[in-house]
Amino acid sequence: MSEVPLHIGLRGIYVAKSSLSYIDGAAGKLIYRGYAIEDLAEKASYEEVLYLLWFGKLPNKKELEDMKTFMAEEREIPEQVVEIISKLPKDTHPMDVLRTGVSALSGFDPDLPKIWGPKINEYKEENVRIGLRITSKMPTIVAYFYRMREGKELVHPRKDLSHAANFLYMMWGREPTELEGKIMDMALILHADHGANASTFNCMVTASTLSDLYSSVVSGISTLKGPWHGGANEAALRMLLEIGSPDRAREYVEEKLRRKERIMGFGHRVYKAYDPRARILKKYAEKLAKETGNENLFQTALEVEKVMVELLGGKGIFPNVDFYSGQVYHMLGIPTDLFTPIFAISRVAGWIGHVLEYWEENVLIRPRFVYTGPMHQEFVPLEVR
Numbered sequence: 001m002s003e004v005p006l007h008i009g010l011r012g013i014y015v016a017k018s019s020l021s022y023i024d025g026a027a028g029k030l031i032y033r034g035y036a037i038e039d040l041a042e043k044a045s046y047e048e049v050l051y052l053l054w055f056g057k058l059p060n061k062k063e064l065e066d067m068k069t070f071m072a073e074e075r076e077i078p079e080q081v082v083e084i085i086s087k088l089p090k091d092t093h094p095m096d097v098l099r100t101g102v103s104a105l106s107g108f109d110p111d112l113p114k115i116w117g118p119k120i121n122e123y124k125e126e127n128v129r130i131g132l133r134i135t136s137k138m139p140t141i142v143a144y145f146y147r148m149r150e151g152k153e154l155v156h157p158r159k160d161l162s163h164a165a166n167f168l169y170m171m172w173g174r175e176p177t178e179l180e181g182k183i184m185d186m187a188l189i190l191h192a193d194h195g196a197n198a199s200t201f202n203c204m205v206t207a208s209t210l211s212d213l214y215s216s217v218v219s220g221i222s223t224l225k226g227p228w229h230g231g232a233n234e235a236a237l238r239m240l241l242e243i244g245s246p247d248r249a250r251e252y253v254e255e256k257l258r259r260k261e262r263i264m265g266f267g268h269r270v271y272k273a274y275d276p277r278a279r280i281l282k283k284y285a286e287k288l289a290k291e292t293g294n295e296n297l298f299q300t301a302l303e304v305e306k307v308m309v310e311l312l313g314g315k316g317i318f319p320n321v322d323f324y325s326g327q328v329y330h331m332l333g334i335p336t337d338l339f340t341p342i343f344a345i346s347r348v349a350g351w352i353g354h355v356l357e358y359w360e361e362n363v364l365i366r367p368r369f370v371y372t373g374p375m376h377q378e379f380v381p382l383e384v385r
């Protein structure tokens with residue numbers, strides 16, 4: 001093969017234009033449609049951010065209320081899907097349950113059969129309804145499975161709570177406090193979109209063949225599960241619990257690095273500075289640590305961060321969103337294996353937003369391989385092989 005440019009892992013390669021979000025990796029900044037993530041996390045709701053990502057502007061009161069009403073109506077899932085997830089072994093990873101549940105939901109969507117076909121990307125209104133249905137039902141799948149494996153009664157969705165508060169309500173069977181609801185809403189905003197990350201890109205690859213939104217979101221869930229992507233929040237917390245105390249952090253980190261192993265929750269393909277989302281979550285982790293008696297965990301995290309920045313900061317390796325998100329969820333009392341599903345119920349906004357945008361001028365995503373195998377092989381019959 002003649003010499004061709006080879007970009008393993010598509011490192012540094014631009015594959016589409018998008019106006020949804022921009023990451024300044026050197027400066028450690030993130031904006032959604034021009035708004036700083038710090039402003040949105042502090043002042044907006046997840047529903048407003050979803051609207052911003054899909055439609056390009058913050059909603060006015062009526063637009064927001066109409067969307068929230070539709071979403072609240074769509075939170076419940078068909079009993080057949082409840083039945084399907086109830087049949088899964090109780091130790092099934094919740095990301096596998098979520099992937100299975102979303103897949104099953106596709107059979108019950110009223111709009112999908114009407115638009116399925118070579119023009120699926122032209123049915124904008126139907127696809128927005130499908131997208132809102134998926135977004136509204138994913139938290140229900142996660143919460144229902146959690147209640148099932150705990151042997152508890154299902155807590156059905158309420159229509160009067162926010163997207164974030166209703167998720168916690170369905171998990172716990174009680175209304176979250178204002179602080180709990182605010183923190184979950186803020187966490188959903190921080191994870192909602194992040195450029196061409198692996199799971200978003202995978203959703204776009206699926207959609208570029210004119211498959212459907214359910215299939216795209218199943219692709220996204222499957223990709224996000226990996227510990228080099230969304231699964232890092234679960235792995236990072238398990239690591240902190242394993243370290244156990246601040247005075248053991250340095251030895252643990254140095255030993256891992258000596259073995260060429262990676263410290264979950266650090267490093268990023270684009271950020272070569274502190275992840276701005278980690279900076280925001282760290283503030284809440286510190287606040288919650290005091291209120292929930294988790295100072296030892298937080299101090300251990302600070303020590304891991306200090307050692308990692310000392311050893312690898314020069315290579316542009318800093319904490320990423322996953323390092324502090326797991327601590328915040330843990331301090332809220334959320335089980336560790338639900339951390340990545342929470343990432344998914346947030347990121348579905350970005351996944352669908354990017355598919356809707358890409359479908360405006362759809363192009364099949366199909367790269368090339370550099371062939372390194374043999375040429376001109378003579379076929380030899382089985383008898384003489």
Ligand code: SDX
Pocket residue numbers: 191193194196197198227228229230232261262263264265266267268269270315317320321322
């Ligand atoms: C998310 O893309 C996104 O936007 C993702 C995300 C989003 O919102 O969608 O931000 C969410 O996935 C955050 C990242 C979560 N993953 C982790 O925390 C897993 C640990 N991180 C690494 O595996 C790594 O940093 C990646 C995969 C995230 C990025 O890796 P790159 O850009 O491909 O860099 P690389 O693997 O080529 O590493 C460069 C060097 C290597 O050392 P050398 O071979 O040059 O000696 O840095 C080292 C790596 O070994 N390195 C690490 C490290 N991350 C990179 N060493 C130790 N610990 C780490 N965490």
